[in-house]
Amino acid sequence: MNKHDKDKQPTPTTNSEPSQKLLDTKVSRRDMLRLTGATGLGLLLGGGAMGSLLSRGGTAAKAPVAPVQADSSIPFYANHQAGILTPAQNFLYFAAFDLTTTKLSDVKKLLQEWTTxxxxxxxxxxxxxxxxxxxxxxxxxxxxDGLTPSRCTLTFGVGPSFFDERFGLAGQRPSSLADLPPFVGDNLDPAWCGGDLCVQACADDLQVAFHAIRNLARIARGTAVLRWTQEGFQRTGEADPKNGTPRNLLGFKDGTGNPDVTDEAEMNKIVWQGSGDGPAWMNGGTYMAVRRVRFRIEVWDRSSLSDQEATFGRHRQSGAPIGARDEFDKLDLKAADASGKPLIPADSHSALAHGDGTVKMLRRSYSYSGGLNAKTGQLDAGLLFISFQRDLVKQFVTIQQRLSRNDRLNEYMVHVGSAVFACFPGVREGGFIGDTLLG
Amino acid sequence: MNKHDKDKQPTPTTNSEPSQKLLDTKVSRRDMLRLTGATGLGLLLGGGAMGSLLSRGGTAAKAPVAPVQADSSIPFYANHQAGILTPAQNFLYFAAFDLTTTKLSDVKKLLQEWTTxxxxxxxxxxxxxxxxxxxxxxxxxxxxDGLTPSRCTLTFGVGPSFFDERFGLAGQRPSSLADLPPFVGDNLDPAWCGGDLCVQACADDLQVAFHAIRNLARIARGTAVLRWTQEGFQRTGEADPKNGTPRNLLGFKDGTGNPDVTDEAEMNKIVWQGSGDGPAWMNGGTYMAVRRVRFRIEVWDRSSLSDQEATFGRHRQSGAPIGARDEFDKLDLKAADASGKPLIPADSHSALAHGDGTVKMLRRSYSYSGGLNAKTGQLDAGLLFISFQRDLVKQFVTIQQRLSRNDRLNEYMVHVGSAVFACFPGVREGGFIGDTLLG
Structure with missing residues (x-):
């Protein structure tokens, strides 16, 4: 939920009939990025057409987003792990594991088997x-069996507990990789917290994502056990042929202000650890914050539309900042009404998440719905917030402290789960997951 | 899980570019039914072409399956409720409600509001x-907001408890609508059982299905509360462009032997209550059995392929009966090896579900995955079994008693939830859900 409206979240694409789509519909810049990613059509259009279509940043030629092959697969071997800059697939199956071994050689063997x-x-x-x-x-x-790859990505990381006394790796722990400090209003349940390892499986098909986690868990038997899992979803590409920004379960667009994942310089600044930032084994890696945020849906549903919009600082239908017209209009925190009152309340989610605009992160969250809460009988539904950043403390913690103290949205949600992971750099062919640390 | 391989379950379709698909691929009979249902292409092809493509039964012209409009909506007002013969959408959101009112007028008002x-x-x-x-x-x-209808269907029913003393309707209770008898091996948790009312929301988009249940629950406030809910999924049409029979989470095709939903005579025999069968208000309605079946995935995953195949009585990869070659080959329970031993074990799921072939039902189940079981730490995943039949006792109970006593599959699963509902006949425009009972 944090930084809800600050950063533009990549939106998913279907990989069906891209050429047909190209002919039939007006092609947005984002569509074009997707299509070129999906089919290599960019080459056919040539540099000139691409240049004009991709005016902002002009980074198309070296876009770091993992390409999609004709069979809807995203290459596993790459400089960075996929599932981070990858435009969000429709479904998530997130799994945190605890190691049951105390031998580092077992862990290495597991990561090698997981790589294959x-x-x-x-x-x-x-x-x-x-x-x-x-x-x-x-x-x-x-x-x-028989299903397409469905843009499945698997993203691996290790939690702070991986660097405790068991494996003798304390000296390799990145300094920002530590259990998060308590935030105001946290109501964490240990059942949704932590983990020695994580695997984020994303795919355009939930059965494909489920299958991946299940088989990885099976391979881990004797070395690691599942600690917690969470399925996530957003609207599918088919239900939203215009590929608009997905809405969260409070009905608001989520991800309007995410940074541009095709801007390599920006990604190096916000997402990827550079050399000198931390331990060398994490160069080209990134840090993930995961928060299970339960929405107080029934309370939200009783609040007025104007209260809801003041809470987010945006209009619900359009996603535009209050007082503006279009979703992507600038978030002008100085805009005021005739009496001088800010149009966007200072304690709205957008205003607080944006702050002075200097601290950013890349959000890649999914909605979840898990039946009824056994205690309250109300829907257990909300957001599995996931963000990637170069430094957990300077980025996620800074923003979350601001939000947890003052965000109007806190009335309508509660953080019940929390975890952080260091996501390894990408794996080269012949290498294995985590080989920069354990190789 | 019951009658797994007995009856052919309708498979889902994507509604995108049907004409393209028609030109590009070999068109199976099932594809053709989907395409004609989706776009009315059948009219263009004319009776002759349809006749040869639809040789089995020749019922295409009056297929009772709810048609899909160009905008991917399925008409709500119809002779029968949709979501029963409708080819299974990709996702399910099932909800059971308990009434908190004791006034029948409140119930009537709720059903009227739900209709709108x-x-x-x-x-x-x-x-x-x-x-x-x-x-x-x-x-x-x-x-x-902004999403397509995604073939959303909403199917409404009332449970046995609806006919207790509260509303004075005991005399209207259909005789087969009663809490199910205990079955061998049942391990039911009241949290997954029963309900005065049910709504089965199905759609090709989970967010669309979630939205439907959430808004119906909201409308019900003060009159009914959610008792239990369950999200379900199967592989999407995009992940399976050939639209094969979906696989359950044990890796086997599920629904190969479902009856043909386009065969009106068969549906009248198996699914719809006819006049004289029960109370008149249920004519054109059907009875639903719902079972939440948890798979013992970890145990299953340790069993050999030959054990798994003997358990189902079918080959895993092809779905064919053991000893046969193709998925739709006849289930020949008399086939034997050289020593006279039946190829398909008599206690296999297929053999027991089939029995002598005289008792059938229409299955429309979904896989579920709901994190880890708090007690065992193992995956809480399995099947939300749903079947529709004309008579719960003669059909579902008869088959489930056979299965619960002897099915090899029982070693790998446990029934943890159970409910039955009388699903009203369809709603005519101007009428309301349940008006044959409460109008």
Whole structure:
């Protein structure tokens, strides 16, 4: 929820009939990025057309966003891990694991096995031996057999507890990777917190994402166990053919102000650890904050539209800043009415998340819905907030402290889960997940 | 899970570019039914072409399956409720409600309000007043604003408890609508059982389905509260461009043997209550059994492929009966090996679900995944089994008793939730949900 309206979140795409879509519809810049990413059409259009379509930043030629192959797979081996700058897929299956071994060699073996599995899972191949003996358990659990890769990405990280006394790696812990400080209003349940390892599985198909986590958990048996998991969703590309900014379960657009993931300089500033920032094994990696934020949906639903809009600092229907017309109009915190009262309340979510505009992060959140809360009988639904940043303290903690103290939105939500992870740099072919640390 | 391989479950379709698909790919009979349902192309092809494509049964002209409009909406007003014969959408949001009122007039008012809302929700319109005063809570919660109808269907029913002493309707209770008898191995949790009312929301987009239930729950405030809910999924049409039979989370195809929903005579025999069968208010309605079936995934994953196949009585990869080649090959329970041993074990799921083939029902189940089981730390995932039948006792109970006693699959699953509902006949324009009972 944090920085809701500050940064523009990448929106998902369907990979079907891109050329048809290109002919049939007006092509937005974002559409074009998606289409070129998906099919390489950019090459056909040539530099000139691309240049005019991609005027902002002009970074199309070296866009760091992971490309999508014709079979809807996103390459696993790359400089950076996929699932970070990748335009958000429709579904998430997030899993935190605890290690049950105390041998570092076991951990290394697990990460090597996960590497092989991840390369298969993200390309729609079966995990393991495709010629299993019928007398053995199948290497792959089978529920994704025949399905396309569905832009599946698997993003791996390690939590602060990975650097405790068990593995002798305390000296390698990045300084910003520590359990988050308590924030005002936190109501954390240990069942939704922490983890030695994490895997963020994203895909345009929930069954594909489920299958990935299930098979990774299976491979981990004897070395690691699931600690907590969360499924997430947003509207599908098919339900929103215009690929607008997705709405959260409070009905507001979420991600309007996310930074431009195709701007390499900006991503280096906001997302990726550079050399000298922290331990060398994290160069090209990033830090992830995860917060399970339960919405007080029933309370929200009883508040007036004007209260809701004042809470976000934006109009619900258009997503525009209050007083402005279009979603992407500038968030002008100085705009005032005739009496001099700010149009966008200073304690609105947008205003506080934006602050003075100097601190940014990349958000990549998903809605969740998990039945009824056993205690209250109300819907257990909200947001699995996920952000990526170069420094957890300077970025996520700074913004979240500001929000937790004053955000009007706090009345309508409660943070019930929390975790942070250092997400390794990308894996080169022949290498393995985490080899910069354990290789 | 019951009758897993007995009856062919309708598979979902995407509604995008059907004409393109028609030109590009070989068109199966099932594809053709989908395409004609989706776009009316059947009319263009004429009776002759349709006749040859739809040789089995030849019922295309009067197929009772709810048509899909060009905007991906399925008409709410119809002779039968939608969401029963409708080819299964990608997602489910199931909700059971308990009434908090004891006045029948309140119930009637709720069903009238739900009718108006359902007609809007299934056509992608906002619920209620689209010109809300900003000083009032918005009539629609907004998270589906701008999304297509996504083939959303809403199917309403009443449980046995609706006919207790509160509303004076005991004399109207259909005789087969009663809490199910205990089955061997049941481990029911009251948190997943029962309900005075149910709403089955299905859509090709989970956010659309969530939005529908949330708004219906909101409208019900003061009259009914949510008792339990369950999200469900299957693979999306985009992940499975061939529209094969979906696989359950045990990796096996689920629904191969479902009856043909386009065969009107068969549906009248299996699904719809005819006159004389029960109370007149249920003519054209049907009875729903819902079972929340948790899979013992970790145990299953340790069993050998041959054990898994013997458990289902089918090959995993192809879905064919053991010893046969193709998924839709006849389930020949008399086929034996050289020593005379049946190829398909008599206690396999397929064999027991099929029985002598005289008792059938229409299954329309979804996979679910709901994080970890708090007690065991294992994945809480499985199947929300849903079946529709003309008589709960003669059909569902008969088959489930057979399965619960002997099915090999019982080792790998446990029934944790259970409910039955009488699903009203369809609503005519100007009428309201349940008006045959309460009108």
């Amino acid at each position: 599995a991840a390369a298969a899972l993200t390309t729609g191949r079966l995990v393991g031996n495709t010629n299993d003996s019928p007398n053995l358990p199948p290497s792959d659990t089978g529920e994704a | 809302a359902a007609a809007a929700l299934t056509t992608g319109r906002l619920v209620g007043n689209t010109n809300d005063s900003p000083n009032l809570p918005p009539s629609d919660t907004g998270e589906a």
